[in-house]
Amino acid sequence: MPSWFSRVFGGKDAAPETEETSAAGDAAKEQSQQKDDDQLFGGEYITQLNPILDDEDETEPWDDMPKPRPPRNIIEPVLLTDDAEEASPHAGGIRIKAEVSEDFNSCRFMVDRAVLEGLSVWIPFPHIADISPLAQKLFALDGVECVTIHGANVTVSRDPMARGGWDDLAKQIGQTIREHLDAGEDVVTPEFRENVPPENEIAETLQRVIETEINPGIAAHSGAIALEGVKGNTVYIRMMGGCQGCAASTITLKQGIHQAFREAVPQIGAILDETDHAAGTNPYYSELPPGMSAYA
Amino acid sequence: MPRLESFQLKIKTGERPLKDTPRYSINGFCLEFDEQEGGADSGETLEVTGVPDSFPHTLTLCGPDEGAWDIEEITATYYPHGEEPYTLRYGAVALDEESDLNIWKPRPRPVFDV
Numbered sequence: 001m002p003s004w005f006s007r008v009f010g011g012k013d014a015a016p017e018t019e020e021t022s023a024a025g026d027a028a029k030e031q032s033q034q035k036d037d038d039q040l041f042g043g044e045y046i047t048q049l050n051p052i053l054d055d056e057d058e059t060e061p062w063d064d065m066p067k068p069r070p071p072r073n074i075i076e077p078v079l080l081t082d083d084a085e086e087a088s089p090h091a092g093g094i095r096i097k098a099e100v101s102e103d104f105n106s107c108r109f110m111v112d113r114a115v116l117e118g119l120s121v122w123i124p125f126p127h128i129a130d131i132s133p134l135a136q137k138l139f140a141l142d143g144v145e146c147v148t149i150h151g152a153n154v155t156v157s158r159d160p161m162a163r164g165g166w167d168d169l170a171k172q173i174g175q176t177i178r179e180h181l182d183a184g185e186d187v188v189t190p191e192f193r194e195n196v197p198p199e200n201e202i203a204e205t206l207q208r209v210i211e212t213e214i215n216p217g218i219a220a221h222s223g224a225i226a227l228e229g230v231k232g233n234t235v236y237i238r239m240m241g242g243c244q245g246c247a248a249s250t251i252t253l254k255q256g257i258h259q260a261f262r263e264a265v266p267q268i269g270a271i272l273d274e275t276d277h278a279a280g281t282n283p284y285y286s287e288l289p290p291g292m293s294a295y296a
Numbered sequence: 297m298p299r300l301e302s303f304q305l306k307i308k309t310g311e312r313p314l315k316d317t318p319r320y321s322i323n324g325f326c327l328e329f330d331e332q333e334g335g336a337d338s339g340e341t342l343e344v345t346g347v348p349d350s351f352p353h354t355l356t357l358c359g360p361d362e363g364a365w366d367i368e369e370i371t372a373t374y375y376p377h378g379e380e381p382y383t384l385r386y387g388a389v390a391l392d393e394e395s396d397l398n399i400w401k402p403r404p405r406p407v408f409d410v
């Protein structure tokens with residue numbers, strides 16, 4: 001019977017202790033307890049069965065595997081592009097380039113000049129497009145579902161169930177933007193400009209939302225959000241901790257943070273993630289917690 | 297994210313050479329390259345190949361353990377599993393004992409005139 005069993009439950013092996021017997025039997029008891037524990041939990045008994053574990057130098061089979069190295073600052077390189085650029089098909093006019101997103105649901109149109117200066121606008125439904133004459137024209141095109149205008153970029157989302165490429169729709173959107181800018185019409189109405197709150201007011205409200213709603217929610221994932229700044233009504237944020245580099249950060253950003261921000265300040269336009277998800281000293285997956293092996 | 301079978305770097309060294317063995321780090325684990333040609337002295341071009349055959353959450357070129365390493369230009373060719381390889385070029389950068397260079401970029405999305 002193991003010694004711990006005797007101590008806990010009593011029995012024939014557990015002799016009643018007196019002062020004399022306890023002093024004399026301490027060493028024997030400890031030895032007996034060690035033997036019983038070894039039999040239960042490993043030690044000599046296990047090493048007899050598995051001689052690999054009975055290694056005097058106590059090396060483990062995984063000792064030769066590479067260990068995670070301490071994190072360093074990760075520098076983001078400058079990406080070089082070919083200098084020779086193809087001639088624009090609209091020589092002398094406004095040049096617009098289109099870039100389709102990875103999921104094919106949206107397309108960014110990069111115009112060679114500012115489309116909307118000082119502000120940005122996010123229009124998720126056609127019935128609120130009256131704040132932007134340009135967005136109204138874009139919503140008139142078949143398949144357009146959401147329009148964001150920021151600086152020299154116009155981003156258009158289409159029905160996620162739509163099939164086929166963007167070629168035809170992208171050409172129509174490009175032509176609409178070009179004609180609108182050539183005509184010199186307003187991109188947003190003067191009323192929209194007047195209704196945008198001051199930058200400091202937007203920043204204070206969003207900071208309160210971050211501290212009371214967002215960060216407590218994502219703290220369980222060791223993540224955090226910081227407000228980098230507000231320019232006009234464009235919001236710049238940075239994701240930190242476990243959010244940085246996380247594959248789910250886009251979902252967190254769009255379904256959680258965007259919604260909370262827009263409910264607090266409906267007039268905000270683009271929300272831009274300034275996080276470099278590959279850089280920093282603690283991006284997601286770059287470092288394991290102390291004591292945790294990558295091969296565990 | 298595709299599995300990265302292998303990648304090749306052509307690194308042109310600038311003024312300050314690399315005195316250590318060139319290494320790369322994938323997901324925080326520092327490894328030596330599987331193949332290596334050329335040199336990393338000033339003005340030389342070093343050609344190295346890494347075969348991680350894994351999913352790179354982070355992929356970096358390790359800075360030297362001591363001193364600094366001036367890089368003029370890097371041409372990186374990536375060989376993802378089941379996809380066509382693609383090549384990117386990175387500009388000048390200086391690495392030291394406290395810095396690594398991010399060399400993981402997904403395939404650039406095509407851009408077209410409209």
